[in-house]
Amino acid sequence: MVNQKKFKISVPATSANIGPGFDVLGMAFSLYLTLDCERLPDGSALQMSYEGEGAKDVPLVAEKNLITKTALYVLSTYGITSLPPLKIHVTNPIPLGRGLGSSGSAVVAGVVLANAAGNLNMTKDRMLDYCLMVERHPDNVAPALFGGFVASFLRELGPEELEPASIPRSEPTRNGAAQPPTPVTDIGHYIQLGWSQEIKAIAVIPDFEVATEDARAVLPDVYERADVIYNLQRIAVLTAALSRTPVNADLIHKAMADKVHQPYRKHLIPGMSEMLEEITPKTYPGVAGICLSGAGPTILVLATDNFDNIATAVQDIFKRQPNGGIKSIYKVLDVVHGGAQTDYYD
Numbered sequence: 175m176v177n178q179k180k181f182k183i184s185v186p187a188t189s190a191n192i193g194p195g196f197d198v199l200g201m202a203f204s205l206y207l208t209l210d211c212e213r214l215p216d217g218s219a220l221q222m223s224y225e226g227e228g229a230k231d232v233p234l235v236a237e238k239n240l241i242t243k244t245a246l247y248v249l250s251t252y253g254i255t256s257l258p259p260l261k262i263h264v265t266n267p268i269p270l271g272r273g274l275g276s277s278g279s280a281v282v283a284g285v286v287l288a289n290a291a292g293n294l295n296m297t298k299d300r301m302l303d304y305c306l307m308v309e310r311h312p313d314n315v316a317p318a319l320f321g322g323f324v325a326s327f328l329r330e331l332g333p334e335e336l337e338p339a340s341i342p343r344s345e346p347t348r349n350g351a352a353q354p355p356t357p358v359t360d361i362g363h364y365i366q367l368g369w370s371q372e373i374k375a376i377a378v379i380p381d382f383e384v385a386t387e388d389a390r391a392v393l394p395d396v397y398e399r400a401d402v403i404y405n406l407q408r409i410a411v412l413t414a415a416l417s418r419t420p421v422n423a424d425l426i427h428k429a430m431a432d433k434v435h436q437p438y439r440k441h442l443i444p445g446m447s448e449m450l451e452e453i454t455p456k457t458y459p460g461v462a463g464i465c466l467s468g469a470g471p472t473i474l475v476l477a478t479d480n481f482d483n484i485a486t487a488v489q490d491i492f493k494r495q496p497n498g499g500i501k502s503i504y505k506v507l508d509v510v511h512g513g514a515q516t517d518y519y520d
């Protein structure tokens with residue numbers, strides 16, 4: 175099966191945080207990064223092509239592209255120094271730098287690619303360790319790998335694992351540090367949570383990027399106890415409320431408030447504060463909750479109905495921002511149960 179000539183890897187887009195669940199919660203969406211792969215005869219060079227989001231900017235050199243760079247890193251820890259001869263066609267509908275987990279999906283795709291191309295036979299739990307060596311926060315990579323609505327945490331690393339060279343890194347794309355070594359095991363822990371299928375996700379995606387690294391740089395190192403309690407109370411209620419039918423929109427909306435990351439990021443996303451205040455279950459029936467998607471700038475509205483009107487209301491707030499307004503598009507997405515997968519065929 176694994177030696178079949180062709181295989182296809184699919185990895186869903188994700189939204190992380192979901193309000194109070196900063197670096198904890200994430201969900202997988204019905205929007206897939208795909209890699210169509212074909213094994214080539216021994217001695218052939220890697221052939222890589224790419225269509226979709228990022229096509230103009232994403233490098234197609236194996237050592238530079240985040241997908242293949244991640245695959246090379248994984249293979250290197252198995253003593254394999256190059257990618258086996260492959261033709262890879264990447265199709266990417268996930269906008270880059272918008273808070274829909276494009277880098278997490280690319281990292282997951284790289285680990286899954288290494289597993290398939292190198293016949294490594296890794297479990298998904300082991301793949302998670304590798305993903306976390308490249309992208310440090312688990313809230314995108316865990317749902318991209320496993321699917322669904324996921325809560326995750328990292329185990330505390332011991333002193334020797336905290337040696338600089340061993341620290342799993344976030345945002346691999348913009349630092350030039352040496353490759354991390356073979357990961358220790360069980361870095362990440364996760365659980366798939368219940369999700370009420372009546373709730374869909376509206377992603378309103380503005381036409382500018384916010385690099386996750388920049389959106390993390392604006393956060394404080396230390397928080398007030400009251401703010402931590404505020405988020406802990408809400409996250410516990412939110413995870414249960416999102417699994418219940420009938421949907422309690424008022425409770426979900428209140429439980430999606432956050433004091434840990436959104437207030438510090440609001441200046442990076444013009445209009446976000448107005449959106450969080452104005453788009454409520456009362457003003458727009460069908461709304462269940464609203465938050466920044468990941469590190470932004472996409473706005474995520476959870477809703478049961480009235481999707482186009484709600485999306486238009488968010489878009490109108492982007493449009494009325496100073497200096498000519500901000501253009502946006504929107505996608506109405508399902509939360510999908512399946513995560514990354516590899517299909518083999520002739």
Ligand SMILES: Nc1ncnc2c1ncn2[C@@H]1O[C@H](COP(=O)(O)OP(=O)(O)O)[C@@H](O)[C@H]1O
Nearest residue numbers: 240270271272273274275276277280347385386
């Ligand atoms: N499909 C992809 N192929 C290669 N690199 C990618 C891909 N998707 C994302 N990246 C890299 O990840 C960066 C975006 O990461 P990040 O700032 O974390 O935003 P996001 O919120 O989209 O994950 C891009 O600038 C690019 O370097």
Ligand SMILES: N[C@@H](CCOP(=O)(O)O)C(=O)O
Nearest residue numbers: 190197273274275386468469
């Ligand atoms: N918890 C992270 C999530 C980043 O998600 P992304 O999709 O914006 O990369 C954060 O909020 O920094």
